[in-house]
Amino acid sequence: MMMNEGKLKILQAAREIIVEQGIKGTTLRGIAERAGFSTGAIYHYYTSKEAILYDVMDEGLGEVKRIETVSQDDQKEAAVIIQEIYEGMQERFQKDAESRLQFYLAHEAMIGNEDIQQKFKVKYEDWITRIEAIFVRAYGVKQGPMTRAVATWTMAGIDGMVLQTLLRTGTIEPEYTNRVLHYLLTEGFPHFFQLICSKEMDRE
Amino acid sequence: MMMNEGKLKILQAAREIIVEQGIKGTTLRGIAERAGFSTGAIYHYYTSKEAILYDVMDEGLGEVKRIETVSQDDQKEAAVIIQEIYEGMQERFQKDAESRLQFYLAHEAMIGNEDIQQKFKVKYEDWITRIEAIFVRAYGVKQGPMTRAVATWTMAGIDGMVLQTLLRTGTIEPEYTNRVLHYLLTEGFPHFFQLICSKEMDRE
Amino acid sequence: MMMNEGKLKILQAAREIIVEQGIKGTTLRGIAERAGFSTGAIYHYYTSKEAILYDVMDEGLGEVKRIETVSQDDQKEAAVIIQEIYEGMQERFQKDAESRLQFYLAHEAMIGNEDIQQKFKVKYEDWITRIEAIFVRAYGVKQGPMTRAVATWTMAGIDGMVLQTLLRTGTIEPEYTNRVLHYLLTEGFPHFFQLICSKEMDRE
Amino acid sequence: MMMNEGKLKILQAAREIIVEQGIKGTTLRGIAERAGFSTGAIYHYYTSKEAILYDVMDEGLGEVKRIETVSQDDQKEAAVIIQEIYEGMQERFQKDAESRLQFYLAHEAMIGNEDIQQKFKVKYEDWITRIEAIFVRAYGVKQGPMTRAVATWTMAGIDGMVLQTLLRTGTIEPEYTNRVLHYLLTEGFPHFFQLICSKEMDRE
DNA sequence: GATGAATGAGTATTCATTCAT
DNA sequence: AATGAATGAATACTCATTCAT
Numbered sequence A, B, C, D: 001m002m003m004n005e006g007k008l009k010i011l012q013a014a015r016e017i018i019v020e021q022g023i024k025g026t027t028l029r030g031i032a033e034r035a036g037f038s039t040g041a042i043y044h045y046y047t048s049k050e051a052i053l054y055d056v057m058d059e060g061l062g063e064v065k066r067i068e069t070v071s072q073d074d075q076k077e078a079a080v081i082i083q084e085i086y087e088g089m090q091e092r093f094q095k096d097a098e099s100r101l102q103f104y105l106a107h108e109a110m111i112g113n114e115d116i117q118q119k120f121k122v123k124y125e126d127w128i129t130r131i132e133a134i135f136v137r138a139y140g141v142k143q144g145p146m147t148r149a150v151a152t153w154t155m156a157g158i159d160g161m162v163l164q165t166l167l168r169t170g171t172i173e174p175e176y177t178n179r180v181l182h183y184l185l186t187e188g189f190p191h192f193f194q195l196i197c198s199k200e201m202d203r204e
Numbered sequence E: 001g002a003t004g005a006a007t008g009a010g011t012a013t014t015c016a017t018t019c020a021t
Numbered sequence F: 001a002a003t004g005a006a007t008g009a010a011t012a013c014t015c016a017t018t019c020a021t
Helices: A005-021 A028-035 A049-063 A078-094 A096-111 A114-139 A145-166 A174-203 B005-021 B028-035 B049-063 B078-094 B096-111 B114-139 B145-166 B174-203 C005-021 C028-035 C049-063 C078-094 C096-111 C114-139 C145-166 C174-203 D005-021 D028-035 D049-063 D078-094 D096-111 D114-139 D145-166 D174-203
Strands: none
Touching (some): A005 A028, A049 A096, A078 A114, A078 A145, A078 A174, A096 A114, A096 A145, A174 B145, B005 B049, B005 B096, B078 B114, B078 B145, B096 B114, B096 B145, B145 B174, C028 C049, C049 C096, C049 C114, C078 C114, C078 C145, C096 C114, C096 D096, C114 C145, C114 C174, C145 C174, C145 D145, C145 D174, C174 D174, D078 D114, D078 D174, D114 D174, D145 D174
């Protein structure tokens, strides 16, 4: 998707304003001003405000990696991989602006924008698949509905923690939740998969 | 808090419109029309739109129990308690409209509404404390930062799953995520607390 | 003009609010509340807000004496009479609320309310006539266009000083303006009338 | 201060409506219509109705000289100077629209608009200072609290006469009040200052 | 392409007035 | 008489969109 300089400026401006003011507080004039255009000029690049928001969402969801693909270096031990994902999540919690944009877009999607809903579906599939792949490699388990389910809950847990961070609920020190996360990744999940495997075997 | 019929009609109308259109799309005129009032009549019950939204939120967050307080019947076995909380969560995932309202309010809180932010803070504290209490009783562990941390993650997981539900990501069948939830509650968490306890002892 | 208790309460309330908030800020509901009535009840006493304002003006202008009629005690010396009028004016400058009401009504009259304009005309005639009478008696001059003109300027000066007081211009200490007023009344005006009289005689 | 055509149109429209209907009756829609704009267009020039009124006042009070600065031509005799100020006042009484605007603004200031109140304070100081300077030069007296006090009363008298004119009290023919004004300026005030000076000397 | 003035429908809010009770 | 809920037109203000230049 070729995108000229003007469009990029507009998108960047829109993203910034959405993060600062929310979609409700994002006006065309505000976007134009921040992008360095006149209000009228915007219409040379986009036919409507709606169109801009659509592209913001498109780009916004596209850019976010959330969970980086773990390097395909097979030599790495499980512990290293887990450490990497742990640090990745930690980093995720810091990215306030990006998370904010994400939740604002989710909000828009919920209101009924089906295009965005479809994009979210694809994105979540991608994110969860990546997490699942990491688990499969790190824990040496067979990929299947249960690995997917664990990955889904992991994704959900991250979303929920980010939400609490954005809402500034401050109900607990990160120190403790991090220890839980670390334990889950290094000991809880492995143990969990063992239980499942043995159960599955029991069934067989 | 006595609440007359007019206020109830207005709140109900506001709630419905928020769920359908989001807070952005919720106009006073819309509320008035759906409540069967003229625009001016609204002001007999509420001094501003802000005040209506505040009440919607107050009621909205107040009504939602999310995790029911576990009955104080000490005779119950851990398994029964866990089953109760499991079913409570299941039920939670069904309440689409209520969840939607919750996320819209969260959105508003993020944009900067400090009243709502404060409410959320209080609510999350309450919810998490309840979950923690259940864990303490069910698993027979001592209450402390780690029980709180686990409760916080549980809350986060639920939020994240509700979000995925509302976004209709449909990345996995509920059957599997439910099994993960069930395992976590019945075996994962107990084992997890054991690990922590033994670690704590090692330290000593 | 018989006036029942309800009407009096309403008028008093209206007067107070006008003084505090101006006519613009005077609402029927506000009047009703302060008068201890329901909004609807007002309409048993007055057919419209306009009618209330009209009565406020009627009463308002009627009550104000501005320059009290000097007692008709002929024994008094000029100096005493002048002292009385001087003190009357001093007192006038203190009556902030009453002055305020007066200027608000004048404002309304200027906007085009002809009834009020007529009332003001009558009132000013009355006020000026009183001042003139005092001058005639105190200075022992013959009543005529010139005594009237001096009285008119005196009235104007008082109005202007009250206006500056209400506007809080604070351009000078009352001490000095009072001395000017005192000199004018005790020496300036007598001298002034002498000059005129001699001029008039010159003409003859 | 560059002021484009649109702003000027709006100010002119606002001024006219204020004079016709008072500030209370001055609506944005009314201004827009008379200025030949749509309601929204107004906001390209002014950020609020408040801002328009502020500019009206700023211009309104700024333009009004009331008492022109007497030419600094030292050759002029006292009589000439006094004649000039006398004619200036005469002219003042004619400017109905301008005076009306002034009283409407004063009304607004009294209601509590602190910006306008401040402007009035500055303006009155300026006006009175000018009158005082004229007196000092014309009568050859030393500037001090008493010259200021006389100037203040002169200003007050003018205001009061303008008020009576606007209210159409018509209690006396201008012929007579003008004669009083003329006598005051040419003989009353000089004599008055003599009296004061001699009194001051008596004290010493 | 670019500008920014102009549009007009839409928003929350106010308030004199009405009317069923 | 009295209430106060209800009305609806009016108010200031916003903003996506258009269009002459």
